[in-house]
Structures are given as structure tokens and as C-alpha cells.
Amino acid sequence: MANADPIVDVADLWMSFPGKQPDQPVHVLERVGLQVRHGEFVCIVGPSGCGKSTLLNVLGGFLGETRGTARVEGAPVRGPDPGRIFVFQENGVFPWLTVEQNVGFGLWQRSAAERDERVRHYIAMVGLQGFERSYPRELSGGMRQRVEIARALAANARVLFMDEPFGALDFLTRLKMRQDLVRIWQSENKTVLFVTHDIEEAVQLADRVLVMSKRPATIQAEVVIDLPRPRDLDSPGYLAARDRIFSIMGMDAHGGGVS
Amino acid sequence: MSASPSRAGIGQGRLAAFALPIGTIALLLVGWHVAVVASGSDLFPKPLDVLAGLVELVEKGLLLKYVVASLFRVTWGFGLAVLVGVPLGLVLGWWRPAFLALNPVIQALRPISPIAWIPVAILWFGIADAAPIFLIFLASVFPITVSSMAGVQNMQQVYLRAAQNFGMRGVPLFRRVILPAALPQILTGIRIALGVAWLVVVAAEMIAVNSGLGYLIIDARNAGKRYDLVVAGMVMIGSIGLVLDLLVRRLERIDSVRWGYGQR
Ligand SMILES: Nc1ncnc2c1ncn2[C@@H]1O[C@H](COP(=O)(O)OP(=O)(O)OP(=O)(O)O)[C@@H](O)[C@H]1O
Ligand SMILES: [Mg+2]
Numbered sequence: 001m002a003n004a005d006p007i008v009d010v011a012d013l014w015m016s017f018p019g020k021q022p023d024q025p026v027h028v029l030e031r032v033g034l035q036v037r038h039g040e041f042v043c044i045v046g047p048s049g050c051g052k053s054t055l056l057n058v059l060g061g062f063l064g065e066t067r068g069t070a071r072v073e074g075a076p077v078r079g080p081d082p083g084r085i086f087v088f089q090e091n092g093v094f095p096w097l098t099v100e101q102n103v104g105f106g107l108w109q110r111s112a113a114e115r116d117e118r119v120r121h122y123i124a125m126v127g128l129q130g131f132e133r134s135y136p137r138e139l140s141g142g143m144r145q146r147v148e149i150a151r152a153l154a155a156n157a158r159v160l161f162m163d164e165p166f167g168a169l170d171f172l173t174r175l176k177m178r179q180d181l182v183r184i185w186q187s188e189n190k191t192v193l194f195v196t197h198d199i200e201e202a203v204q205l206a207d208r209v210l211v212m213s214k215r216p217a218t219i220q221a222e223v224v225i226d227l228p229r230p231r232d233l234d235s236p237g238y239l240a241a242r243d244r245i246f247s248i249m250g251m252d253a254h255g256g257g258v259s
Numbered sequence: 260m261s262a263s264p265s266r267a268g269i270g271q272g273r274l275a276a277f278a279l280p281i282g283t284i285a286l287l288l289v290g291w292h293v294a295v296v297a298s299g300s301d302l303f304p305k306p307l308d309v310l311a312g313l314v315e316l317v318e319k320g321l322l323l324k325y326v327v328a329s330l331f332r333v334t335w336g337f338g339l340a341v342l343v344g345v346p347l348g349l350v351l352g353w354w355r356p357a358f359l360a361l362n363p364v365i366q367a368l369r370p371i372s373p374i375a376w377i378p379v380a381i382l383w384f385g386i387a388d389a390a391p392i393f394l395i396f397l398a399s400v401f402p403i404t405v406s407s408m409a410g411v412q413n414m415q416q417v418y419l420r421a422a423q424n425f426g427m428r429g430v431p432l433f434r435r436v437i438l439p440a441a442l443p444q445i446l447t448g449i450r451i452a453l454g455v456a457w458l459v460v461v462a463a464e465m466i467a468v469n470s471g472l473g474y475l476i477i478d479a480r481n482a483g484k485r486y487d488l489v490v491a492g493m494v495m496i497g498s499i500g501l502v503l504d505l506l507v508r509r510l511e512r513i514d515s516v517r518w519g520y521g522q523r
Contacts, residue, residue: 062420079423080420080423080424082426085425086424088420090415090417092417092420092421094418094436094439094440096442096515096516096518097439097515105422105425106425108425108431109426135514135517136518137518
């Protein structure tokens with residue numbers, strides 16, 4: 001494996017949506033450039049509506065860029081790929097399938113035995129034992145989100161694109177899911193690109209945090225989080241990194257604005 | 260009103276589910292009886308006259324024969340409409356060129372009442388069973404096609420993206436994602452279409468054939484103003500329509516489609 005080549009390589013990427021008037025497109029991304037190396041955990045933070053989901057959807061192959069190139073695993077993105085699994089911000093769990101059918105969905109080409117084994121493992125990981133035969137409408141929002149995460153992990157992709165995957169979870173579940181994700185990432189050698197609006201979450205998880213600006217968005221700053229894991233949330237390094245990102249985004253850590 | 264067990268109370272129990280509609284029907288029957296007696300009409304039947312008419316039809320062996328004849332035509336016409344309408348609607352919803360080519364034609368044919376097709380049906384099929392079957396097919400194929408099409412078009416994009424992300428394409432994508440995502444709307448179309456089919460068979464039988472519940476009504480009126488039999492025919496039509504609707508509604512409670520009908 002050529003670890004030196006970046007897994008995600010974006011240079012001068014532009015993206016706009018057709019606006020209300022045909023001659024006034026909505027510019028969402030401008031001159032975005034970023035690289036993610038093999039095995040890296042990178043978080044993207046930025047204000048709501050700045051284009052984080054748009055960027056991730058371009059990388060996932062669901063949206064075409066307007067200008068520039070997005071290369072993932074060495075080739076320009078042409079469409080979705082089972083080796084790179086997306087966790088959607090709007091829940092993408094299939095309502096007509098049970099929990100176990102959903103979690104096993106990405107394994108539809110594998111043998112039943114292998115599928116059952118992995119499904120059981122990841123259902124246990126996200127703490128949904130006892131709900132294997134339940135339908136999504138019988139679950140809470142946070143439980144549905146855990147089904148989606150289990151489905152993405154069970155598919156054993158090389159790259160995970162996660163769009164605010166823990167947004168709907170309660171505090172404790174979120175902490176546990178973060179630990180699990182870091183553990184899987186470390187043990188299974190995955191590359192993760194993770195969008196969140198939660199700066200603390202980004203600093204707890206990432207090797208590097210990319211801060212996006214307001215729309216039309218670009219990568220405004222990069223903060224390297226060079227802290228050992230598991231991370232001590234009271235350590236000076238953690239607090240310094242957090243406050244740095246807060247101030248880049250125009251806030252101080254206590255919620256006030258910077259003039 | 261919701262019938263969720265957590266809010267079971269007055270008007271929400273199992274008993275109420277039977278008692279309320281039966282009470283309504285009993286009231287209507289009494290009102291009907293009183294109204295006929297009060298008006299002094301000797302042509303319009305009282306409820307008990309209708310019951311006697313039904314008994315007479317059973318004894319002559321006509322009731323079952325006519326019901327079977329009507330249901331036979333509905334089964335064929337409606338069955339063909341499902342076989343044509345569901346695949347056609349799925350293709351139209353999925354493949355835009357097909358939609359652009361066919362949708363205007365469909366929308367133009369849809370508002371033409373099946374009754375307006377009766378002369379054409381007789382011209383093409385004579386007065387054999389094929390004519391009413393054709394009319395039922397025509398009446399039910401459009402609701403099924405349009406709702407299947409809408410089911411695909413309204414599918415949430417995230418389901419499609421998730422499935423494509425897992426490498427699904429072609430037939431598996433259609434069978435495992437697009438069809439189940441559209442199924443609740445397809446079933447709604449089927450329910451509407453079955454109601455329309457039942458409506459149309461009676462109308463068609465009044466003109467084109469010599470058996471069935473529609474025929475019974477026209478025949479009873481023409482051969483001696485037997486209004487008790489006319490109303491008996493109407494009662495049978497209504498009752499069978501009710502049963503058909505209840506049967507299709509059961510389909511909507513199947514686990515893999517229930518998500519599509521709101522939180523009930
Ligand atoms: N399909 C679309 N058509 C037109 N405009 C769009 C479309 N999708 C997104 N946008 C616009 O692009 C901008 C960025 O949207 P995006 O969903 O990427 O934001 P985001 O950073 O993920 O926000 P959030 O944190 O709230 O999820 C928004 O201003 C939105 O209005
Ligand atoms: Mg977003």
C-alpha cells in the first residue's frame with residue numbers, strides 16, 4: 001500500500017447549485033483544497049449551512065463538482081463506491097427492513113453465515129441487542145442513527161465519510177460511540193473523514209481538524225491535534241486546541257463573540 | 260382518530276370498533292323504515308322487504324350466481340390492471356424519457372369516464388364478458404399506474420444513495436430498494452383502483468351483459484318494478500365493496516409497508 005499518496009486529494013474544488021434565477025447560482029464551495037492520508041482521522045467543522053455536507057457528498061460521489069477535481073484513492077470520484085461508505089446526516093436506514101436486515105444490507109453479496117456473524121457483532125457494538133427484529137419506526141431517533149452506523153461499519157469499507165453521525169444521540173451514547181469508532185478506526189486501519197458541528201467532538205476524535213469558513217466556504221484553517229489517545233479532556237493540550245478552533249470560528253470558549 | 264392502545268378510552272376499545280358502526284347501521288335502517296311508512300309509498304321497499312327480496316334471490320339460486328359473475332369480471336379486469344399498471348408505473352417513475360413520452364397520454368386518458376368507453380367496448384368486444392372486463396381494466400389501470408409512478412418519484416433520495424453506495428444496481432436495486440420504497444403508495448393506488456373497479460363493473464353490467472349485480476338491478480326494475488330486488492342488489496354491491504376495502508386495508512398493516520402510512 002502506497003501510504004504516502006493521500007487517500008483523499010482535493011485541489012481547488014468549486015461547487016455551486018442552480019439558484020432561483022438561472023443566472024444566479026448559489027456558490028457553496030470555493031477553492032476548497034484538502035488532503036487526507038491513509039489511516040488518518042480528519043474532522044471538518046464549520047458553521048451551519050456552509051457546505052460541509054455538500055463537500056462530503058462530492059467526495060462520496062453523490063454530487064458532481066462544478067470545477068476542480070476530487071480524487072479519492074488515487075482516482076477522480078465518478079460515483080459511489082462500496083469501499084467508501086457514507087453515513088448520512090438525514091437518516092438513511094431503510095424503513096421496510098428490520099434492524100438486522102438493515103445492518104446486513106451492505107453485505108448482500110456475502111454468504112449468509114458471514115453476514116449473520118458480522119451483523120450480530122455490530123448490533124452488539126451499537127447496543128441494539130434485543131431489537132434485531134424491530135422495524136425502524138419502532139425505534140427512537142438515536143437508535144435509528146446507531147443502526148445506520150452499524151450498517152456502515154459492518155460493510156467493512158476502507159474509507160468512512162460520516163456526516164454528523166452522532167448528532168441525534170444522547171450524551172452518554174455519543175461518548176460511547178466515539179470510543180467505539182476510535183477503536184475500530186485504530187484496529188481496522190480505516191481512513192475517516194468526519195463532519196461535525198461539535199468542536200469538542202472534533203478535538204476528541206481527530207488527528208486533524210479542518211475549519212471551514214462561512215458560505216461560499218473554503219478550508220479556513222487546519223488544526224493538528226497531536227495528543228495521545230485515549231484523550232484526556234482536561235489536559236492543557238486538549239483545551240488549547242479546542243479554544244484555538246473556537247477563536248478561529250469567531251467565538252471564545254465561553255460562548256461569547258469575538259469582536 | 261388514533262386507536263393506539265396507550266390512549267385506549269371511550270370510543271377507542273375493540274368493542275367500540277364494532278358497536279359504533281353497527282349502531283349507525285341500525286339507526287339508518289330504523290330511519291329508513293319510518294320514512295317509508297310515513298310517506299305511504301307502496302313502490303319503495305322497507306328494509307324487511309329488501310331482506311325478503313334477498314331471501315327470494317338466494318332461493319332461486321340467483322344471488323350467488325350474480326355475485327360470482329360480477330366478482331369474476333372484477334378479478335380479471337383488476338388483475339390485468341395490476342399486472343400492467345405496477346410495472347408501467349415503476350418504469351415511468353424511474354426512467355424520465357418514458358415519463359416524458361407517456362405521461363401526457365396517460366393524463367389525457369385518465370379523466371375519460373369508463374362509462375364513456377361503453378359504446379367503444381361493445382363495438383370492440385360485443386356483449387361478452389370481455390367488454391366489462393375491458394372497462395374495469397381501463398378504470399383501474401390509471402390509478403395504479405399513477406400511484407406507482409409517484410411512489411418511485413417521491414422516494415427519498417437518501418435511500419437510493421445508500422443503496423448505490425453499497426454497490427447495488429440494476430435488478431437488485433429495483434427489487435430491494437425502489438419497489439419496497441414505492442410499495443406503500445402502490446398499495447394506496449391499488450385500494451383506490453379496486454373501489455373504482457367495483458363501481459364500474461356494476462355500471463358496465465347494466466348495459467352490456469345479462470348476469471351480475473348490475474344486471475340484477477336493471478332487470479328487476481324493467482321486469483315488474485321490483486324495487487325490493489333493486490335495493491337488494493344495491494345492498495349487496497355496498498356490502499361486497501366494504502369487504503373488498505377491508506381486505507386491501509389489511510395489506511396496509513403488513514410490517515414492510517406500515518412505515519408509509521404515518522404513525523397510526
Ligand atoms: N440541492 C441543493 N440545491 C440548492 N442549494 C443547496 C442544495 N443543497 C445544499 N444547498 C445549499 O448549500 C449550502 C450548504 O449546504 P450543506 O448541506 O452542505 O451545509 P452544511 O454545512 O452541511 O450545514 P449543516 O451543518 O446545517 O448540516 C446551503 O446554503 C444550502 O442552502
Ligand atoms: Mg450538513
